[in-house]
Amino acid sequence: MPGAAPDYRLTDSLDLDYYGVFAEATDEDRAHWDRARRYGAEVLERIDGHWDRAEYPLDLVARAGELGLLTDGLDVPGHARMSPLAAGLVSMEISRADGSMAAAAAVQGGLVLRALVNAASEEQKERYLEPVARGVLPGGFALTEPAHGSDSVSLETSATPDGDGWVLHGQKKWIGNGAAGGITLVWARDTADGQVKGFIVEQSTPGYRAEVITGKGALRAIHQALITLDGVRVGPEARLPGVANFKDVANVLVATRVNVGWSALGHATAMVEAALTYAKKRVQFGKPLGAHQMVQERLAQMLEELTNMQLQCVTVARLQAAGTLRHEQASLLKYSCTRGSRRIAQTARDMLGGNGILLENGVIRHMTDVEALHTYEGTESVQALILGRDLTGMSAFA
Numbered sequence: 001m002p003g004a005a006p007d008y009r010l011t012d013s014l015d016l017d018y019y020g021v022f023a024e025a026t027d028e029d030r031a032h033w034d035r036a037r038r039y040g041a042e043v044l045e046r047i048d049g050h051w052d053r054a055e056y057p058l059d060l061v062a063r064a065g066e067l068g069l070l071t072d073g074l075d076v077p078g079h080a081r082m083s084p085l086a087a088g089l090v091s092m093e094i095s096r097a098d099g100s101m102a103a104a105a106a107v108q109g110g111l112v113l114r115a116l117v118n119a120a121s122e123e124q125k126e127r128y129l130e131p132v133a134r135g136v137l138p139g140g141f142a143l144t145e146p147a148h149g150s151d152s153v154s155l156e157t158s159a160t161p162d163g164d165g166w167v168l169h170g171q172k173k174w175i176g177n178g179a180a181g182g183i184t185l186v187w188a189r190d191t192a193d194g195q196v197k198g199f200i201v202e203q204s205t206p207g208y209r210a211e212v213i214t215g216k217g218a219l220r221a222i223h224q225a226l227i228t229l230d231g232v233r234v235g236p237e238a239r240l241p242g243v244a245n246f247k248d249v250a251n252v253l254v255a256t257r258v259n260v261g262w263s264a265l266g267h268a269t270a271m272v273e274a275a276l277t278y279a280k281k282r283v284q285f286g287k288p289l290g291a292h293q294m295v296q297e298r299l300a301q302m303l304e305e306l307t308n309m310q311l312q313c314v315t316v317a318r319l320q321a322a323g324t325l326r327h328e329q330a331s332l333l334k335y336s337c338t339r340g341s342r343r344i345a346q347t348a349r350d351m352l353g354g355n356g357i358l359l360e361n362g363v364i365r366h367m368t369d370v371e372a373l374h375t376y377e378g379t380e381s382v383q384a385l386i387l388g389r390d391l392t393g394m395s396a397f398a
Contacts, residue, residue, distance in 0.1 A: 008281050010274035010352075010361045011044055013037065013096070016305050021314045022089070029086040035067045036090040040097030047098045048359040050221040054214065057221065058180060061104045065135025069094065069107035073320075074117045076133050081085055088262040088313055091244065093268025098371065099369030100221030102263050107176040107222075108132060110256040112139030118252065119198060119242030128183065128200065138182035140203075142172040142227055143249065150382050153246050157229060159188035159197055166199065166239065168207075170233040174376070178225030179203070179210035186229065186238070188251055188334035196249060198240035207232040218372040253377060254330045254349075258316055260377050261333035264341040265309045267366045267373065271341075271348035272302045274363050278352055289351070298347050305340045312336055328390040335383035338374040345370050 017023075025033065043060060064070055071079050073087035082090065095102040113132050116125060131137035148155050157170025168188055178184055186199045200224050201208060210225040243249065276299060278291035289295045316333050319325040345367040349356040357364045374380060389395045 002321065006281065007277055008361065010271070010277050010363075011097075012277070014273045014276065014282070016078070016269065016272060016303070016306065017310065018303060019311065021307075021310045024314070025085055025089065026083070026285050028080075029083055029089060032068075032080075032082050032086040033089040033093060036069055036093035039064055039067050039069060040093055043094075043097045043101050047101070047221055048365070051098070051100060051365055052220070052359060054216070054220045056100075056104075056180070056223040060101055061108060061138065062135040063104055064094070064101065065108075065133060066157065070105055070135055071133055072105075072109035072114065072115065072255070074109070075115060076113070076117065076129055078130065079133055083317075084258075085314065088258070088317050091259050091262040092266035092269065092313070094269045095263040098262070099267060099366065099373065100219050103176060103219050103268065103369075103372070104222050106256060106259050106263065107141060108135060108139055110259045111141035111252060112183075112185055114255060115141065115198065115240065115249075115252050119240040120200075121237075121241050123237065124200060124240070132183075132209045134246040138177040138180035140175045140178040140180070140182070140184035140225070140227075141179060142175045142186045143183050144172060144174050146171050146173045148224070150379055153189060153250075155189060155196065157186065157188040158191050159199065160191045162233065165233060165235045166197075168199065168201070168229040168234065170229050172225075172227040172229070173224045174213070175210075175224055175227055178227050179212050181224055183270040184208075184227065186232075187243075188229075195244060197245040198249065199234055199238045200240065201229075201232060201234060203236065205232055205234070218368040218370075234356075245375075254325075254327050257330040257334040257377050257383075258325075259318065260373060261309075261316065261330075261337040262313050264334075264337035264370065264373055265306075265313050267370050268306055268309060268337075268341040268344045271344050271363050271366050272299075272306050274361060275299065275302065275348040278355070278361075282355075294353065299352060302344050302347055309337050309340050328386055331378065331383045331386040334377060335380060335387065337369065339380065341370045342374060 073082045132139050143152050159166045182199045186201050190197050207230045209228045212223045279295050282289045348363050349367050
């Protein structure tokens with residue numbers, strides 16, 4: 001019918017890998033990747049509606065757990081361990097479908113499950129590892145506070161010894177899964193020795209109040225919470241014995257910065273694929289957009305950016321596998337990939353014109369979600385200062 005709106009369908013994967021950097025993935029790696037792709041297809045059927053309505057589909061988190069996609073390269077009894085490359089590919093692929101579900105997986109596996117594996121007692125592991133890994137027990141990682149984001153080392157939430165237990169006071173903000181009805185790992189400063197300790201807090205504990213943060217323009221299909229801890233009393237069984245100070249918390253964050261790099265690559269991949277498909281299908285001035293010189297130049301620029309990100313992600317996976325990855329290298333990956341993904345987002349959105357702001361075409365959702373990704377797990381400025389300190393040997397942190 002003349003004048004009918006074309007059906008562009010811009011969310012199909014094109015497997016853009018110009019240098020073949022993923023060719024080293026083993027059959028086992030690809031099996032994990034394939035499961036993530038099948039999961040992404042399920043997510044895409046529903047996510048625009050959930051994102052638009054700011055709903056958090058916890059059943060999709062449980063589905064990721066059912067498919068074994070939440071373990072993030074960790075040793076979890078009863079679950080196949082992913083190689084660093086496989087874990088990265090899974091993060092990339094979920095992010096290619098949607099940032100909210102990728103963030104949910106990063107919180108559930110990359111933060112909470114990792115902290116439990118690294119720091120929990122055997123009794124705590126027996127109780128919590130499996131339900132967290134399966135995604136049926138939502139877990140929150142409560143580090144950031146209303147007044148302490150980039151300087152989370154200065155956190156003010158307190159843990160006061162009381163008999164053989166502890167009493168927690170303070171507030172936490174931007175906590176994924178903090179109001180989902182599960183558990184929250186609360187990081188608080190011990191009033192006795194001034195060191196940061198970790199506690200597993202059931203969200204039904206008296207004095208624990210969580211309010212879902214509304215009005216977000218990004219990651220709208222996952223709920224973050226403002227948490228108030230008003231005299232929350234926990235017993236000795238709640239404390240994570242493997243955490244003695246803030247450095248133990250920071251060690252968890254290094255791995256999640258790598259995850260953020262792969263996630264940024266997933267967002268970028270989706271946007272480049274959408275722009276390329278659109279350029280081939282959209283006809284303007286009598287020929288496809290892709291036949292115009294300016295459009296081809298933009299596609300080449302995005303391909304360059306995407307390929308650089310792929311090379312960095314695979315290189316970091318090799319360093320992880322060898323056990324030689326330094327904290328600063330994880331910072332460089334996060335710094336470079338989120339910046340690159342933002343640049344791709346701007347170009348891809350512009351190439352789609354008015355169609356670029358429609359959720360059904362994917363780009364605007366990825367574009368806004370990348371803004372959140374660029375900020376959490378250490379802002380651009382924080383990563384730059386980490387890298388600057390490593391290069392010069394001089395700290396410029398205030």
